[in-house]
Amino acid sequence: MRTVSKDRILAGVTLLPSILLVGIFVYGFIGNTFWTSLTDWGGVGALSENPEKNYVGFYNYKDLFVGFLSSGFRQDLVNAIFYSVFLLIGAIGVGLFIAILLDNKPKAEGFFRTVFLYPMSLSFIVTGTIWRWLLAPSGGVNVLPTYVGAEPFNFRWLSSTQSILQFDWQNILSFAFNVISIVLIVIGLWLLGKRSKHAAKWLVAGIVIGILVYLFGDMLPKALIMEEKHGFNLATTGIILATIWQYSGYTMALYLAGFTGISQDLRDAAMLDGASTFNYYRHIAIPLIQPITISAIIILSHISLKMFDLIFAMTGPDNGQTGHPALNMYLTTFRANDFARGAAIAMLLFFLAALFIIPYLISSYRNKDERA
Amino acid sequence: MKKLTLLLTSALAALGLTLGASAYAADQxxxxxxxxxxxxxxxxxLEALIKLYNEKYPDTKLINATVTGGSGVNAKAVLKTRMLGGEPPDSFQVHAGQELIGTWVKSDRMEDLTPLFDEQGWKDIFPEGLVSLIGTDKGIWSVPVNIHRSNDIWFIPKNLEKWGIEAPKTWDEFLAVAPKLKEQGVVPLSMGQNWTANHLWESVALAxxxxxxxxxxxxxxxKFNSPEGVAAWDLFGKILQYTNDDFSSLSWQQATDMVVDGRAAFNIMGDWAAGYLNTTKKLEPNTGFGWLPSPGTSGNFIFLADSFGLPKGAVHRENALNWLALLGSKEGSDAFNPLKGSISPRKDSDLSKYNKYAESAAADFARDTIVGSLAHGVVANEGFMNDFASVMETFLKTRDSKVAAELAQQIATKNKIGQ
Amino acid sequence: MARVELEKVFKRYGSFETVHGIDLAIKDNEFVVLVGPSGCGKSTILRMIAGLEEISDGTMRIGDRVVNDIDPKSRNVAMVFQNYALYPHKNVFDNMGFSLKMAGLSRNEIKEKVEQAAKVLELTPYLDRKPAALSGGQRQRVAMGRAIVRDPDVFLFDEPLSNLDAQLRTQMRMELKKLHIKMKTTTIYVTHDQVEAMTLADRIVVIKDGTIHQVGTPIEVFEKPKTVFVAKFIGNPPTNIMAGQVAEQGGAKGILCENGMFLPFPHETALEIGRKVLAGIRPDAIAAEEAVNKFSPAWQYDVQVLFSEIVGGQSLLEFDINGTSMVAELDGRHKVDPGTTLKLGFDLDRLFVFDPETNLALDW
Structure with a gap:
């Protein structure tokens, strides 16, 4: 009999409760949600003690993407993607900028640090309410120019019905292939710049896909029977603004911690090497704290994919212009009693979040192996 | 080995405690x-009702579980998880009509209250139309506490005088004066976020x-996609041209404020607006603010009602029945409604306790044809209401009547309306 | 190629002064070592030359330029840091080429210069590696490579060898010296290690508490220390110092130490009888056994051995003379039991005499 050390048994026993709890309450529930999403649980009688649930395969998913009645969800999805992208750019950009200012040790640095970090301690409901006032059509931000005698802004931060960067969901397949092709080519060019051997592979793959889509794109099946335009709804600007306001302090704190951790010698060395402050941050400091940027991206993308309360507080439920899959999921599940469909939306959000986090996990495991 | 067994058992015990905590049996x-x-x-x-209950049944401890926010959306979500988890409250608030029937009665979660109605003689006291809307052929499912009217148009008489117009009795009249108002820089009809559009739609569609x-x-x-259905959307689209373009960021109060401030001429809202205008804005009924049935709907009363039902499996069933009896009583009704700003569903309520608006509403309620509200859950189940919100968003974006009517029919089929 | 001149240079942090008006002129091509105990201000002086610290008062010139208000990057100085300060995310090539990139050189020019420097420093096989994948000595060379690619007017070294093990340190020290002979760039080198100072420097600057104690060639500071501190700090083991006064004994003028030891002056002196002085004698100026006989009997003393140890071909001897303990550094291996009485000869030609008030060397 193989002897197992007592330590190992003890360790196993100590871990057992948390493994069981996490197994049941996290992974078990994810599994249950996935199972629910494959059924038709919903509609009349959904709340019976033993509701009828029939296995319907991926019908709910298919319906969300190509169903005639699911255009609201599709717009929400597009919104969420734009929202995530702009939030990432905004919060990281602003946070980085403030962190750089504070890293250069102005007077009362500690005071400013607190001031900028403070918004994060507010609840989204509070932030949402404040910003709904600030972004009201004829108050707050819009009247700012009048203080210097200019005309007030007329932008509808939260209620604009304009939409830009539109594309037709009908052609989602060829659109997706185009995106893939562009991404591959960009990665290829980037590798080329780095003189990597693998550049050619990426470039060729990207160009081939691009050409194929260009030539045979018309033969791809249409997602819908009719045109359905989705794009970046300008009314989301206000929500993005409020989220950036709330989270740039957080990214600032992350970056500032990173900057503070860089040895003064490195900065001195860069200065002596002829780097300006700008070049120091561009070539030395920011690349050095890349892990911080990555964690910021992961944390913020999660927040943006799960965003609920802020949107609820700012523009309310059922606002097609600023909708979000998380809100849609809540209403679909708990108002329309369409549990299966709500579960499908939840799973899609889960997969989207995984898209961000899995590459990160893989790369961090790889780095660990390299170091070991 | 003994030590190990001890560890293992204590670990399992810890786990068991955690799991068991939620299954803590409700006491008697x-x-x-x-x-x-x-x-x-x-x-x-609500407090007035609770006080009354405590006076009548001093030995019963009343637990008032409220979940605020989102005009009931959050409360409904919590309620649903409790019901699914087998922990129903003894009695819960629900919009009378299909919102209750579609969700809870069809799921066989409610007790039939016909015996209570018989015992209290309520079938004669509540209007017949009302009783039929809150019941099915299988029973009566909740006790209505209040009645609100959805189809009211609100205005400030002084302002109308200033602009030289009169409150419209039909949508044609409205569409005739609206361009003139617009020229003067006045929004003819103010509107707020999504649900107020649904609210406006039901008044327009009824007209x-x-x-x-x-x-x-x-x-x-x-059918929703019949010529008549499309025509309702057509009319709605015409009216929308004369609303404010920032509606989606306004609450219903802010939309009402536009009328009070003179930025807008009219607003269509339920009669809780009367309470807001009277109490918050300090305007006198008739002189300070005025109202009419919304254009084209005089003689019709779109009602909505809050009610309480008795879920199957309620732990304190007897106490809950006492509570329901109190709600439907004249005493309970007249304690609650004047404070809530609604009228009593009872035909015999003491009108002297109510304000001027309520008096007129009560008179109309007794006289008019009573129909159910869509926006507030009387005529359609929750699935339809949820989908209708996104149909509304589609229409607000595209302004295409045919598509909206087609979508509406599809969601009606999907949600088994009329079946 | 440039001179570096400091005139009355001060460094103050608020009211706290760390560098007290130093004057220093470093000639073109010269290798100058700033040496002193930790906290003496030598690194601050180096950083002021680099431009990383502001000069509170005084004038600093590099070449003919006053550089007080000139940015580090415009001073054309290169610095090697104690921990090398390599950019961890850049490979060796990019570390070395960064300054050239900042200077706006073309890719080809950068390549040429970096490869040339890499060749000199034998780094060619490592150009693609990140610093984390290099040994300590390789990192040290990269840091130097980063400095030399730029062909700066002045090299600054801030204790560059202190993170290396002893063997590597000696090797790098010699490489550094060879490099200087080849490149002939003005070099200012900060260290607390007097061996580095003695071996590398054209001139040594001994610094304590923000003031310069002595500037001179290694031999000068060793043989003619200007202060007690220099005498003690330079040389290992440190100079033996004894308090005493000028006296006459047996017709000879000398120093009568407090322990009763009499050190006759090797030559005529104007120091008046009775003057209080400090006498200093280097451990290596003390001889034993037959070497004792080189000295006159007046320079020979009987001592009691406290402890002895053999260091390679030399021996260190701690002994007691009339209750004062002193150290001698003897040629050859001498293993002597503690308690043994021994005759030692003192080379009083190498006697140091200091003023006990000022701690400065006396002219005698």
Missing amino acids: KNELEIFSWWAGDEGPA SLGAEKWESLWSGDL
């Missing part, structure tokens, strides 16, 4: 738990279809 104390989303403005009205066809929409006899 003399309690009553009622569940609602009434807090804030509506709080005092366009008439009470009979409105009823047949919900019985499934008239």
Whole structure:
């Protein structure tokens, strides 16, 4: 009999409760949600003690993407993607900028640090309410120019019905292939710049896909029977603004911690090497704290994919212009009693979040192996 | 080995405790738990009922579980998880009509209250139309506490005088004066976020279809994509041209404020606006603010009602029945409604306790054809209401009547309206 | 190629002064070592030359330029840091080429210069590696490579060898010296290690508490220390110092130490009888056994051995003379039991005499 050390048994026993709890309450529930999403649980009688649930395969998913009645969800999805992208750019950009200012040790640095970090301690409901006032059509931000005698802004931060960067969901397949092709080519060019051997592979793959889509794109099946335009709804600007306001302090704190951790010698060395402050941050400091940027991206993308309360507080439920899959999921599940469909939306959000986090996990495991 | 066994058992015990905590059995104390989303403005009205109950049944401990926010959306979500988890409150607030029937009665979660209605003689005291809307052929499912009217148009008489117009009795009249108002820089009709658009739609659709066809929409006899259905959307689209373009960021109060401030001429809103204008804005009924049935709907009364039902499996069933009896009593009704700003569903309520608006509403309620509200859950189930919100968003974006009517019919089929 | 001149240079942090008006002129091509105990201000002086610290008062010139208000990057100085300060995310090539990139050189020019420097420093096989994948000595060379690619007017070294093990340190020290002979760039080198100072420097600057104690060639500071501190700090083991006064004994003028030891002056002196002085004698100026006989009997003393140890071909001897303990550094291996009485000869030609008040060397 193989002897197992007592330590190992003890360790196993100590871990057992948390493994069981996490197994049941996290992974078990994810599994249950996935199972629910494959059924038709919903509609009349959904709340019976033993509701009828029939296995319907991926019908709910298919319906969300190509169903005639699911255009609201599709717009929400597009919104969420734009929202995530702009939030990432905004919060990281602003946070980085403030962190750089504070890293250069102005007077009362500690005071400013607190001031900028403070918004994060507010609840989204509070932030949402404040910003709904600030972004009201004829108050707050819009009247700012009048203080210097200019005309007030007329932008509808939260209620604009304009939409830009539109594309037709009908052609989602060829659109997706185009995106893939562009991404591959960009990665290829980037590798080329780095003189990597693998550049050619990426470039060729990207160009081939691009050409194929260009030539045979018309033969791809249409997602819908009719045109359905989705794009970046300008009314989301206000929500993005409020989220950036709330989270740039957080990214600032992350970056500032990173900057503070860089040895003064490195900065001195860069200065002596002829780097300006700008070049120091561009070539030395920011690349050095890349892990911080990555964690910021992961944390913020999660927040943006799960965003609920802020949107609820700012523009309310059922606002097609600023909708979000998380809100849609809540209403679909708990108002329309369409549990299966709500579960499908939840799973899609889960997969989207995984898209961000899995590459990160893989790369961090790889780095660990390299170091070991 | 002994040590190991001890460790293992204690670990399992810890796990068991955690799991077991939620299964903590409800006790059989003399309690009553009622569940609602009434807090804030509506709080005092509920408190009055609770006070009355405590006086009558001093031995029962009443637990008032409220979940606020989102005009009931959050409370409903919590309620659903409790019901699914097998922990129903003893009695809960629900919009009377299909919102209750579609969700809870069809799921066989409610007790039939016909015996209570018989015992209290309520079938004669509540209007017949009302009783039929809150019941099915299988029973009566909740006790209505209040009645609100959805189809009211609100205005400030002084302002109308200034602009030289009169409150419109039909949509044609409105569409005739609206361009003039617009020229003067006045928004003819103010509107707020999504649900107020639904609210406006039901008034417009009722005007366009008439009470009979409105009823047949919900019985499934008239299709949403029929010419009449499309015509309702056409009219709605015309009216939308004269609304404010920032509606989606306004609450209903802010939309009402536009009328008070003179930025807008009219607003269509339920009669809780009367309470807001009277209490918050300090305007006198008739002189300070005025109202009419919304254009084209005089003689019709779109009602909505809050009610309380008795879920199957309620732990304190007897106490809950006492509570329901109190709600439907004249005493309970007249304690609650004047504070809530609604009228009593009872035909015999003491009108002297109510304000001027309520007096007129009560008179109309007794006289008019009573139809159910869509936006507030009387005529359609929750699935339809949820989908209708996104149909509305599609229409607000595209302004395409045919597509909206087509979508509406699809969601009606999907949600089994009239079946 | 440039001179570096400091005139009355001060460094103050608020009211706290760390560098007290130093004057220093470093000639073109010269290798100058700033040496002193930790906290003496030598690194601050180096950083002021680099421009990383502001000069509170005084004038600093590099070449003919006053550089007080000139940015580090415009001073054309290169610095090697104690921990090398390599950019961890850049490979060796990019570390070395960064300054050239900042200077706006073309890719080809950068390549040429970096490869040339890499060749000199034998780094060619490592150009693609990140610093984390290099040994300590390789990192040290990269840091130097980063400095030399730029062909700066002045090299600054801030204790560059202190993170290396002893063997590597000696090797790098010699490489550094060879490099200087080849490149002939003005070099200022900060260290607390006097061996580095003695071996590398054209001139040594001994610094304590923000003031310069002595500037001179290694031999000068060793043989003619200007202060007690220099005498003690330079040389290992440190100079033996004894308090005493000028006296006459047996017709000879000398120093009568407090322990009763009499050190006759090797030559005529104007120091008046009775003057209080400090006498200093280097451990290596003390001889034993037959070497004792080189000295006159007046320079020979009987001592009691406290402890002895053999260091390679030399021996260290701690002994007691009339209750004062002193150290001698003897040629050859001498293993002597503690308690043994021994005759030692003192080379009083190498006697140091200091003023006990000022701690400065006396002119005698």
